[in-house]
Amino acid sequence: xxxxxxxxxxxxxxxxxxxxxxxxxxxxxxxxxxxxxxxxxxxxxxxxxxxxxxxxxxxxxxxxxxxxxxxxxxxxxxxxxxxxxxxxxxxxxxxxxxxxxxxxxxxxxxxxxxxxxxxxxxxxxxxxxxxxxxxxxxxxxxxxxxxxxxxxxxxxxxxxxxxxxxxxxxxxxxxxxxxxxxxxxxxxxxxxxxxxxxxxxxxxxxxxxxxxxxxxxxxxxxxxxxxxxxxxxxxxxxxxxxxxxxxxxxxxxxxxxxxxxxxxxxxxxxxxxxxxxxxxxxxxxxxxxxxxxxxxxxxxxxxxxxxxxxxxxxxxxxxxxxxxxxxxxx
Amino acid sequence: xxxxxxxxxxxxxxxxxxxxxxxxxxxxxxxxxxxxxxxxxxxxxxxxxxxxxxxxxxxxxxxxxxxxxxxxxxxxxxxxxxxxxxxxxxxxxxxxxxxxxxxxxxxxxxxxxxxxxxxxxxxxxxxxxxxxxxxxxxxxxxxxxxxxxxxxxxxxxxxxxxxxxxxxxxxxxxxxxxxxxxxxxxxxxxxxxxxxxxxxxxxxxxxxxxxxxxxxxxxxxxxxxxxxxxxxxxxxxxxxxxxxxxxxxxxxxxxxxxxxxxxxxxxxxxxxxxxxxxxxxxxxxxxxxxxxxxxxxxxxxxxxxx
Numbered sequence: 001x002x003x004x005x006x007x008x009x010x011x012x013x014x015x016x017x018x019x020x021x022x023x024x025x026x027x028x029x030x031x032x033x034x035x036x037x038x039x040x041x042x043x044x045x046x047x048x049x050x051x052x053x054x055x056x057x058x059x060x061x062x063x064x065x066x067x068x069x070x071x072x073x074x075x076x077x078x079x080x081x082x083x084x085x086x087x088x089x090x091x092x093x094x095x096x097x098x099x100x101x102x103x104x105x106x107x108x109x110x111x112x113x114x115x116x117x118x119x120x121x122x123x124x125x126x127x128x129x130x131x132x133x134x135x136x137x138x139x140x141x142x143x144x145x146x147x148x149x150x151x152x153x154x155x156x157x158x159x160x161x162x163x164x165x166x167x168x169x170x171x172x173x174x175x176x177x178x179x180x181x182x183x184x185x186x187x188x189x190x191x192x193x194x195x196x197x198x199x200x201x202x203x204x205x206x207x208x209x210x211x212x213x214x215x216x217x218x219x220x221x222x223x224x225x226x227x228x229x230x231x232x233x234x235x236x237x238x239x240x241x242x243x244x245x246x247x248x249x250x251x252x253x254x255x256x257x258x259x260x261x262x263x264x265x266x267x268x269x270x271x272x273x274x275x276x277x278x279x280x281x282x283x284x285x286x287x288x289x290x291x292x293x294x295x296x297x298x299x300x301x302x303x304x305x306x307x308x309x310x311x312x313x314x315x316x317x318x319x320x321x322x323x324x325x326x327x328x329x330x
Numbered sequence: 331x332x333x334x335x336x337x338x339x340x341x342x343x344x345x346x347x348x349x350x351x352x353x354x355x356x357x358x359x360x361x362x363x364x365x366x367x368x369x370x371x372x373x374x375x376x377x378x379x380x381x382x383x384x385x386x387x388x389x390x391x392x393x394x395x396x397x398x399x400x401x402x403x404x405x406x407x408x409x410x411x412x413x414x415x416x417x418x419x420x421x422x423x424x425x426x427x428x429x430x431x432x433x434x435x436x437x438x439x440x441x442x443x444x445x446x447x448x449x450x451x452x453x454x455x456x457x458x459x460x461x462x463x464x465x466x467x468x469x470x471x472x473x474x475x476x477x478x479x480x481x482x483x484x485x486x487x488x489x490x491x492x493x494x495x496x497x498x499x500x501x502x503x504x505x506x507x508x509x510x511x512x513x514x515x516x517x518x519x520x521x522x523x524x525x526x527x528x529x530x531x532x533x534x535x536x537x538x539x540x541x542x543x544x545x546x547x548x549x550x551x552x553x554x555x556x557x558x559x560x561x562x563x564x565x566x567x568x569x570x571x572x573x574x575x576x577x578x579x580x581x582x583x584x585x586x587x588x589x590x591x592x593x594x595x596x597x598x599x600x601x602x603x604x605x606x607x608x609x610x611x612x613x614x615x616x617x618x619x620x621x622x623x624x625x626x627x628x629x630x631x632x633x634x635x636x
């Protein structure tokens with residue numbers, strides 16, 4: 001009962017925290033809009049006489065004191081209205097979210113590669129620490145950490161697109177429109193376009209995760225329960241996968257969540273190299289063309305994503321390990 | 331019989347020697363790059379920041395060993411006719427400068443906070459630790475991208491180029507102080523519980539004197555190790571920002587800017603503008619990381635055993 005109550009309290013506190021952070025992000029976005037953007041330019045362009053501007057400014061309530069404007073901004077944000085893009089002349093939320101599927105599929109592809117390679121790689125390095133293979137994997141991971149993600153992308157393009165001509169270098173290729181979602185995962189062309197960017201993005205996370213899995217596995221393998229399982233006669237594979245890896249995954253979920261912000265940054269770099277039409281690519285375009293409403297909307301939506309991921313990670317940790325709730329609630 | 335006892339040691343010894351030789355090689359490479367960067371104005375045949383010193387007619391010349399190369403430009407030229415060898419020297423200078431200054435800011439903020447948190451504990455400690463957690467969860471690169479993007483959108487690319495170096499140093503420096511704070515705090519906790527600190531207190535030393543004269547000198551090794559890897563991180567962050575067009579401008583290119591400006595030419599066959607600065611950047615980063623790993627093994631005896 002008490003465990004359940006403290007768990008519920010933890011969830012409530014965590015949600016309240018998430019809402020507070022989102023409010024803070026919205027206030028920052030509002031401040032950026034107030035200091036950098038001129039909302040009139042969004043609507044009427046720059047070649048309009050000053051008297052007309054003043055009239056419209058009054059009509060739109062832009063001459064109101066800033067707390068009033070902030071309250072209006074937050075009110076509109078609550079209904080999903082974060083402004084209108086200067087370049088696209090459309091609601092910014094619509095403009096930014098239209099690019100979400102591309103970014104999401106890129107991250108999904110990279111995450112799959114990281115998951116498929118880091119788990120066996122990390123476990124192998126932990127159970128056979130002295131082997132040539134483990135040394136090779138760890139040596140390569142130093143290399144992976146040292147090469148900036150944009151250079152990895154350039155190298156892959158040079159080898160596989162320019163020299164060998166096997167894979168396309170730019171864009172998403174052929175996509176299928178599902179109505180609410182433009183997917184590149186259903187056509188061969190789309191998948192071919194995804195391969196190099198996903199590999200590039202995974203290259204920067206892979207070394208970190210291999211080291212994490214290895215470290216967590218080494219910790220777990222030293223525990224008494226592993227010895228007990230062995231003494232019971234469990235096969236080495238069963239001890240590694242069923243007993244040790246299961247417990248080793250727990251801290252990984254938390255660290256994985258901490259990496260969410262970094263992953264967004266690396267996605268932005270990867271999208272730039274491959275001209276991948278995702279949210280990051282749109283953001284940089286908006287920066288060079290000073291489309292302030294799109295910039296602030298990107299910040300708010302990425303902040304939202306970040307908060308949701310971190311909250312989910314905390315809740316997943318709670319579900320996986322009841323000890324977290326006791327520590328967190330006190 | 332003694333042979334069999336020695337046998338399991340020999341591959342370990344070989345690995346150790348290989349590790350050391352790697353560190354020595356990394357150190358030599360870094361020394362060369364550092365000297366070349368510091369003395370760039372004396373070594374470089376041309377000033378790549380001075381638009382009058384190069385000619386658009388020399389644009390996109392390949393390196394000398396390729397057909398069409400010009401002996402005046404050993405590594406070829408970029409799209410504006412800039413001598414790539416000079417540009418790489420000056421670019422490495424900016425990259426190293428931004429990297430080292432940014433890490434100095436990180437240390438200047440993080441080390442005192444970590445010392446104070448570790449030494450006094452209690453409320454100070456929990457505030458510093460909480461602040462560090464929040465700052466770290468925000469992701470340096472993402473924060474740096476956002477701040478530089480806002481400055482760029484607000485000021486415009488041309489105005490930003492005047493403040494690029496100090497701004498990059500500040501943005502990268504302010505974002506990563508928690509790494510130093512955590513390291514300093516953890517090491518201080520260990521030192522503060524030792525007998526000699528008790529002795530110092532017994533002879534009447536004040537808190538300030540104990541922290542400055544006794545603890546700080548004794549926790550320098552983990553701080554040096556962290557500083558090394560942080561320099562690599564800061565150089566990479568600067569390169570990433572410049573590659574995105576949010577860092578050093580084309581008129582004052584760092585290695586990241588050169589890589590970006592050459593990227594458009596790469597498919598037209600002018601690979602050198604991207605590849606050569608890229609190789610220098612990767613070389614510097616690998617060397618710094620290898621050196622950091624070797625320093626860690628060398629300064630931390632517990633790791634050496636494991």
